[in-house]
Amino acid sequence: MDLDIQGRTAVITGAAGGIGAAIASRLAREGVRVVIVDLAAEAAEKVAARIRDGGGEAMAVAADVTSADSVAAMMRTIADGFGGVDILVNNAGFTRDMRIGRMAEADWDAVIDVVLKGSFLCSRAVMEGMKERGWGRVISISSRAHLGNPGQTNYSAAKAGIIGFTKALALESGRSGITANAVAPGIIDTEAVRNLGHFEKIEAAARQITPVQRLGRVEDVADAVAFLASERASYITGEVLHVTGGRY
Numbered sequence: 001m002d003l004d005i006q007g008r009t010a011v012i013t014g015a016a017g018g019i020g021a022a023i024a025s026r027l028a029r030e031g032v033r034v035v036i037v038d039l040a041a042e043a044a045e046k047v048a049a050r051i052r053d054g055g056g057e058a059m060a061v062a063a064d065v066t067s068a069d070s071v072a073a074m075m076r077t078i079a080d081g082f083g084g085v086d087i088l089v090n091n092a093g094f095t096r097d098m099r100i101g102r103m104a105e106a107d108w109d110a111v112i113d114v115v116l117k118g119s120f121l122c123s124r125a126v127m128e129g130m131k132e133r134g135w136g137r138v139i140s141i142s143s144r145a146h147l148g149n150p151g152q153t154n155y156s157a158a159k160a161g162i163i164g165f166t167k168a169l170a171l172e173s174g175r176s177g178i179t180a181n182a183v184a185p186g187i188i189d190t191e192a193v194r195n196l197g198h199f200e201k202i203e204a205a206a207r208q209i210t211p212v213q214r215l216g217r218v219e220d221v222a223d224a225v226a227f228l229a230s231e232r233a234s235y236i237t238g239e240v241l242h243v244t245g246g247r248y
């Protein structure tokens with residue numbers, strides 16, 4: 001299937017590793033110019049360099065998606081380097097798990113901020129340009145956790161919030177040729193998941209409870225994002241694409 005997005009420019013937040021880096025590589029393979037945005041400047045540069053070494057076009061921009069000033073500076077750097085943004089992938093996010101009785105206010109705020117405020121600030125920043133050009137894709141990474149996970153009231157609330165955010169944005173922006181969709185991955189084999197410390201148990205459990213009997217791969221998520229970012233998905237908006245191996 002020809003995704004027909006060659007020459008577009010994509011910004012992927014939180015792309016210094018894991019799922020974000022895989023999305024950036026996948027889009028770059030389609031001839032998309034990719035901007036690797038992350039707090040971790042050095043790691044972001046490495047991802048961009050790897051994509052350039054493979055023949056793709058990539059630049060790294062250090063930014064904090066929870067800061068309006070930082071997002072504005074990021075947009076200026078991207079405008080100087082690559083021009084307008086056609087595709088935004090709101091991927092930056094992390095967990096700060098704890099049962100609610102012991103959850104620190106700071107851990108609630110941090111997760112809500114990076115997922116929801118980050119997606120709001122970055123989407124707001126690209127919206128005007130997308131409207132002017134009459135074409136745009138906003139893809140936000142939710143999670144299967146939007147259905148609720150014990151120990152994740154903050155993360156589940158944020159990831160469910162992403163779905164409401166996406167549906168509202170889709171209604172607001174469809175007339176301008178902009179689609180907004182969410183991708184909700186199940187457990188994906190990433191450094192972040194491996195660092196949880198009981199990876200073998202997680203993998204064994206995933207085999208048992210997932211109909212396709214394996215953990216997800218970063219490429220599984222990247223392929224879903226690439227499709228939603230493409231011309232082929234222009235009649236799909238306000239949707240949630242579950243990349244969970246059939247687990248709900």
Ligand SMILES: NC(=O)c1ccc[n+]([C@@H]2O[C@H](COP(=O)([O-])OP(=O)(O)OC[C@H]3O[C@@H](n4cnc5c(N)ncnc54)[C@H](O)[C@@H]3O)[C@@H](O)[C@H]2O)c1
Pocket residue numbers: 013014015016017018019020037038039040063064065066091092093094095114118141142143144184185186187188189190191192193
């Ligand atoms: N790994 C999974 O199993 C899984 C499952 C469902 C959803 N997700 C979601 O996918 C996304 C990527 O997860 P991952 O597993 O690749 O994690 P990751 O930790 O590898 O990637 C997240 C990146 O976000 C960056 N980041 C954090 N705060 C930031 C900020 N304020 N500004 C800019 N960048 C920031 C981090 O530096 C990191 O590079 C997250 O939104 C996560 O919630 C992951």
